Amino acid sequence: MSRKRVKHKKKIKENLQILIGKVDMAADGYGFFIPDDPKEKDVFIPKNKLNGASHKDKVKVTIEYFRGKKEARVVEILERGYSKIVGRVEKSRFFAYVIPFVKRFGFDIYIPKKYSEDLKDDDVVICEITKYQEKSKNPEGKIIKILGNLNDKGIENEIVIEKYEIRREFPKSVKKNLSRDSFELFKNPGKRTDFRDLFTVTIDGETARDFDDAISIHRLENGYKLFIHIADVSHFVRPDSRLDKEAYRRGTSIYFPEFAIPMLPEELSNDLCSLRPGEDRLTITAEIDYDEKGNRVNANFYQSVIKSDYRLTYNYVN
The missing domain is CATH 2.40.50.700 (OB fold (Dihydrolipoamide Acetyltransferase, E2P))
Incomplete structure (x- = not known):
């Protein structure tokens, strides 16, 4: 091989683009490279260029071209996606x-x-x-x-x-003093509008365990007044607290046929933030006026306190 050709090959190798990111595998055995740099686009990885990498692995790749199309070749596995x-x-x-x-x-x-x-x-x-x-x-x-x-x-x-590595138990750092702190927050609700005299109901499925919304409605001379009460979770879950970060990590409650894994500890999800009948609960309330044709004509919002009268179900309510 001539010196000129060797020099040309070396120059091509030096000019190869090197990126770091993760592998997203397809069931058929090929994958896609997802760059850490959001400015870069995903790149196809053929089977013969995975070099032992698998789904979710963090890798270093070089960007190559095959028949005019961009491909990634894994040159180093930096961190395994599964242990x-x-x-x-x-x-x-x-x-x-x-x-x-x-x-x-x-x-x-x-x-x-x-x-x-x-x-x-x-x-x-x-x-x-x-x-x-x-x-x-x-x-x-x-x-x-x-x-x-x-x-x-x-x-x-x-x-x-x-x-899916779902965590059932809450970390000790989250549960520590949770009941005491939550009860103290419940006793100190701040200035709130009192809607406990409104006739209020929750409507949920037959097997629901927590009730996070309730309604009240009145007939007006020229329409209706609707109150929508949502459990005021933000009163108990303060920004950047350990509880807030754990809830963010979980993202949502997860419901199985026989049980649920909640986003928030049961002291909140099944108690203080559950709008159970006959118990004072802290809420955010939307008061909405409608005309007789159902058009919204006015709305107000309140930090509030309510006391639900009945727990209704979808099967019971027409």
């Missing part, structure tokens, strides 16, 4: 595999005999990855917890909780 996986067991005589429920992970995990002797087919397990995939070898792991069997009642709930 453990939930999956089901397929057992053989001398070893086992864990088949991940996260399909985009892309690999079955080999479990050596010393970690697989007590396993059965279709056991649902949490597997710690001890050695990641390389070339033609599958990743290797060990079992850290057996959640049950695929045929067990309610196992789907356990799979979802582990698959």
Whole structure:
């Protein structure tokens, strides 16, 4: 090869764009590179350029061109996206595999005999990855917890909780003094408009456990007056507090058929912020006037206190 050609190849290599970001795998085995830099666009990664990377891995890539189209090549894995996986067991005589429920992970995990002797087919397990995939070898792991069997009642709930790393318990730093602090805040509501004399009801599903909104309505001479009362969560959850940050991390309450994992501790979600009948509760109220045709003509908003009269359900109310 001539010096001129070698120099040209070296120049191309030096000019390769290097980016850092995460891998977003497809179930078919290829992936997309999601750059950390928001100014950069996502780039396709073919199977032969993943170089052992998998879903959610943080990687360094070079940007290349194949037949005129942009592609990313993984040149270094900086941080693994998964250290453990939930999956089901397929057992053989001398070893086992864990088949991940996260399909985009892309690999079955080999479990050596010393970690697989007590396993059965279709056991649902949490597997710690001890050695990641390389070339033609599958990743290797060990079992850290057996959640049950695929045929067990309610196992789907356990799979979802582990698959999406849903935290059931609140950290001690959040729960510490929560009841005392919340009760103190409840006793000191600040200046509020008193709507406890209004006839007020909540309307929710038959199995609802928390009631975060209520209504009152009156017929006027030329229309209607509607009051919408929303539990004043902001009175108890102060900005940038540990409770606020934990609620932000959770994002929402998660409802399963038999139970719920709340966004806020039960002292709030099922008590002080639940508009239960016959109990004083702190709310934000929208007072809205409508004409006889249902057009809104006026609205006012209040920090308020209410006392719900009845807990109604969708099946009961026409």
